[in-house]
Amino acid sequence: MHFDVFNGDADGILALVQLRLAQPMHSELITGVKRDISLVKRVDIDTATSVTVLDVSMEKNIEGLNALLAKGISVDYIDHHRPGDIPQAENLSVTIDIDPNTCTSLLVNERLNEQYVYWAIAAAYGDNMTASADTLVAKHGLSSKQAEQLKSFGIYINYNGYGRDVEDLHFAPDQLFKLLVQFDNPFDLINQPDSVYHQLAKAYQEDMAKAKASPVLFDSDILSVVELIDEPWSRRVSGVYGNELANQAPHKAHAVFTLNADDTYTVSLRAPLNNKQGAGDICAQFETGGGRAAAAGINNLPKDQLGKFIDVVAEYYR
Structure with missing residues (x-):
């Protein structure tokens, strides 16, 4: 069985959205609130045959990662946090870049040759990688209105990931992923009046007014x-x-x-x-x-x- 392990913020969710749009696969989802990053240890080592890990620090998950590798389980690790010492193992594929202007979704976007670049742009905006997102907006000829919509969507998804526990969130991250991955193009959701985009927009605006x-x-x-x-x-x-x-x-x-x-x-x-x-x-x-x-x-x-x-x-x- 394959496991997808991902951060519950915009970067983690939208990195997985891109991957599973490009490479559909039935998998067990392991995620949590933004700050719940010790996720790899939750993989069932007895049933896992392969694992994808997105947007959680390798350094914070090294114990769980080493256990998977020792069992011979293939792991694909994509991230932009400080990794610590990276294990040397034939069954570990690592794509890590700690440049402060990149994020996991941008790394996935590069791997997929920009196949779902609009989702990557939304993720970059959500992770406050504004300059990197703006560069992709210009490259792909998006209008200022489209850029602002993707920026808002990324921010709303990121906003949804913060909480003490999942009960604080409007959408559990695994639930939100399942909603988003149904759409190749985020504009299809943005243009639906009652979609998750508009639900999160309303909640975000109410919370920000209090902040x-x-x-x-x-x-x-x-x-x-x-x-x-x-x-x-x-x-x-x-x-x-x-x-x-x-x-x-x-x-x-x-x-x-x-x-x-x-x-x-x-x-x-x-x-x-x-x-x-x-x-x-x-x-x-x-x-x-x-x-x-x-x-x-x-x-x-x-x-x-x-x-x-x-x-x-x-x-x-x-």
Whole structure:
């Protein structure tokens, strides 16, 4: 049996949409909310014959990956996060690029010779790879209206992936994948008045309105920190709101702190868009942190470490 393992955000879902449109295959789906990235260990090693892994860190999944490889199971691993030490095995195919201007869906797009490039563009916009998405828009002659529609769709799909658990989401990521993979072209969904595109658009706009009314904890020329309350809407919007803030003020870093039930913070950090580095290294200094150079997070930051976090960010980007 084949297993598809993928991140529940826009990049992971739309990478798999492209692959399964090009290479239809019955598979078991393993995914979760955006921050649920320790997914490979959930593959049933006794029934798996092959596995595709998309948009989850190899470094965070190395134990599960090694178990699959030791069993002789073929693994195709496509990702854009820091991989750590990559195992050397004949049954492992690796496509990893940690360039801050690429994402897993763009890597799949290259592999498929741009067969489903509109989905890749939506994913790149959703992952805040705006310049890369704009390049593909220009290459394929899309209008500004079409580009804006794909950008919105990618953002909405990405927004849907954030939450403490799947119950926070409007659509479970595996359910959303099954809806999207029925369409070769995202514009077919965009043009349907009652489609998932319009359902997510309405929910996104409602949640973002609440986020924009949230308090700013800290603001300087280097870093801005916004606090969101402990509610499902705030968990859904934390990542996409951070992206929007980054796009509005690309010269500085942005952090969205969402309160958790245990009185800690979930942190979503965006490096300055003009200097897309350091976010992962900064967050990795905290116990539950990690991520990419341009975007990273901390799952449970104690409140008394807020000052330390601000100091670390300020020192890095000074």
